[in-house]
Amino acid sequence: MSDVLDRPDIGHNAGDDLKVVGTRPIRPDGADKVTGRAAFGADFNMPGQLVGKVLRSPHAHARIVSIDAKKARALPGVKAIVTGADFPNLADEFHEGGEAASNLRDLAMNVMARDKALYDGHAVAAVAATSSAVADEALALITVVYEVLPHVQEVEAAMAQDAPLLHGRMFTEGLEARPDKPSNIAKRNRIARGDLDAGFAAADVIVEGRYTTQAVHQGYIEPHACVASWAADGQCSVWSSSQGQFMVRTYCAKVLGLEISNIRVTPAEIGGGFGGKTTVYLEPLALALSRQSGHPVKMVMTRDEVFRATGPTSGSVMYVRLGAKTDGTITAADVELKYQAGAFPGSPVGAGSMTALACYHIPNFRITGWDVVTNTPKVAAYRAPGAPISAFAVECAVDDLALKLGMDPIALREKNAVRDGMKASYGPTFQNIGYVETLEAIKTSPHYQIPLGPNQGRGVAVGFWFNVGGESTAALHVGEDGTAVVVTGNPDIGGSRASMAMMAAEALGIGVEKVRPIVADTASIGFSMLTGGSRTTFATGMAVVQAAEKVVAELKRRAALIWEVSADHVAWREGVAHCLDPAKTDKPPLSLEAIAAQSARTGGPISAQVSLNAQGAGPGFAAHICDVEIDPETGGVTVLRYTAAQDVGKAIHPAYVEGQIQGGVAQGVGWALNEEYIFDRDGKMENAGFLDYRVPVASDLPMIDAIMVEVPNPRHPFGAKGVGEVPIVPPLAAVANAVRAATGVRMCDLPLSPPKIRAVLDAKEG
């Protein structure tokens, strides 16, 4: 099915004559969510289920010499034990199991270690038992002999000549010549344009800096949880909290050597993901335990396990050098990014490189990215993966440039802003972008005019994310009473199912309360790429609208049958068929309800399904302002005000678009001020809980003003662009630039926690 639309009467082509899209109806899953009825991952149970638990390496780097589970197996109540030996060895294979190619062999080895434990928390065995207490006892009875190896975690240390190697046969890809010695550097990427030396030579002013960030976690409040059942005939079912039931199906099939049709995955409601649930940790283990035991197995992670053994995002070391003329024209940029990948290759340094300068039109630049393995958990996607990190470094450098030039930071960005028709730093030419509009929005916002007091500072930063399209399926079924159900395969993380119902209702011309959205399991709806990449409203929405259009065409055909006129004498307006045949003026209009009531006689059920691979997703831009106040006694930072302007294309449900913006900002603020993985000298995480891994709480934040700029994406029926990820890109630097303004000192190492700020204030006083 094509993703290109050709309808003059709907959407942005209709000139904003929209009845449902753009309004704020109550979400259809709301009642269950506010009454505690909605079923999340750990809320589901199967009769006869066992409890599954994981034994995890206490060492950051160790060879697994032997695993002796005899005593554990003998414990009454223990029904199954699996280790790496129970999983097939996979060849190196990249697979489209979701939205990004992932190396399945690495994924399988991350789910269950083979010959080496590569981080504190790496799974080395799993048990299934009749109760939690028995499972815990069994874990304690498994004897693992480790040969502890030197570990390395900091990224530049991992790149050093003499660093302990995680994988003996890793030779850096992407260099001019293949190195003759293995290292921890999986890959180098480079993007360049123009003549860097000439660019710097032409500059009147140069700024440079070295910036560092620490590993941070997505911080979803719901730990990973699943229930899996491997039946005696090899058919499997999985209930799982994840961002993509089809992704879970694919990965489980690959890791366990199953046929796709033999696994049915039902998505639970998901308690947050942000990219962290775009892969699997427990599901293959639960299935393997179920196979061995002959019972369903339920597995729920503890918070400690979530921090130690799922996928945070990369820590980094970055270098930025910018050159500009006195009028503010940036003539050259040199950016080097070194990202931690964790135990296996695959940091988001590629995306970090492509987005680093995306907001700027710079004729001469070079961006170099290094993907480096470290003895830390294998990183997983975290909201605009890679982009917030590189944006932190670049936006701080741009801010320093503005200071050195004596220019307003927004004006400097406007001077060098990308616009339609310009080539992006990562290659393609921009069209239908709304970047300068976001700069204009913050420049003219009331926030920007508010005067600041002592110990206060204001910071500005901008950000970019691609957003993706991809494969989606939607089905629309009309009931005998004229109400409809729209079925998709995308877990609803932030309210997207409401938007599906709204778009279907708009296309059908009926009220949104007459369309119920369902998120279905893998057997009940066609394939859909997972929920992530800010794709659902764009791509799945496109499929929904096309399905609705097919239904409308069918409704018109049925009306024609009922009236005995030709199909082109039927018009569909606001949920009602109108007879246009001049010879039959006695035909009153037929409502959807009336046509549905006759569906059996006119041809059968009225239903449509559309599968597509949506292309042309529009990128997102954002511009943020942050005001902070420093407490000189404690070094604590209070965020006083925050305004975020973003190009959203078209806000289908404005409240949920605002929600995405506000939520992304909050995560970015936490990343800037407090969040970090702290490891001890043995490479073990010291703060694997919410007490010491400090995410923002209600009293840390002010109201967050979201300004939605709408420059429609013509590829989407209603002009929508993805919105979920861009909001987390600017805040790291917006906060850091505000702190710089408040303290007078540029701090380059995140998080800007109170002890660090106190040290800066002490140095100033001293």
Add this chain to the structure above:
Amino acid sequence: MSKQHVSTIVNGDPVEFLADPGMTLLDALRDELDLTGSKEGCGSGDCGACSVILDGRLVCSCLVLAPEAEGRRVETIEGLAHGSELHPLQQKFLEHAALQCGFCTPGLLMASKALLDVNPDPTESEARYWLAGNLCRCTGYDKIIRAVMDAAAELRQERV
């Protein structure tokens, strides 16, 4: 150690169950009484997803041992609505889009109810500090606070 028999009142109804020695009230609610509305986010009292009201006091049920509920009154999210009539807090959360994934919502609603029970007219700051024990990773708290303030206003009107 054998299990302990516990009799308690949950959402106005007398219930009883058998508790393992280390069982928390949260585990008892979820696993013994099938009241899965209260959630476990951390198990250590840091996230508030398990918030319930025990004898009128807001607690993290993951930090209460199940036998401690003996003879006491427990209020959970399942008892907040009046039959099928939503509590104003629940209604305002929906109207203000104060939830995205919804996982923290039960705990937040119970914590908000506890707030309005003792302080029917909180300032924004008072609401934020009271709710600081309930983590939300999705919303940034903006719409949650608006919903709580709006519900407070509506409840004050109803009492008048």
Add this chain to the structure above:
Amino acid sequence: MAHVIAPSDCRQFTGGLAEFDVEADTVRRLISAMEARFPGLGDYVDRRMAIAIDGEIHQDAWSSPIGPDSEIYLIPKIGGG
């Protein structure tokens, strides 16, 4: 002729060549043409890269049309969180 710009990733197949012209009117034909001219490149692009056609990003889209003077950028596949 479509004008193709290849990033550093791809130059191992093109012998260092960063830009070249190819005759193709769909993405699928572009991939075969690139594979024929630079063995390994077509396959690599098909599996690991997205294709920006005149500024618009296409990913896994064999039938996407390419115009006679299209500008084609090869970029790594984009994921998200």
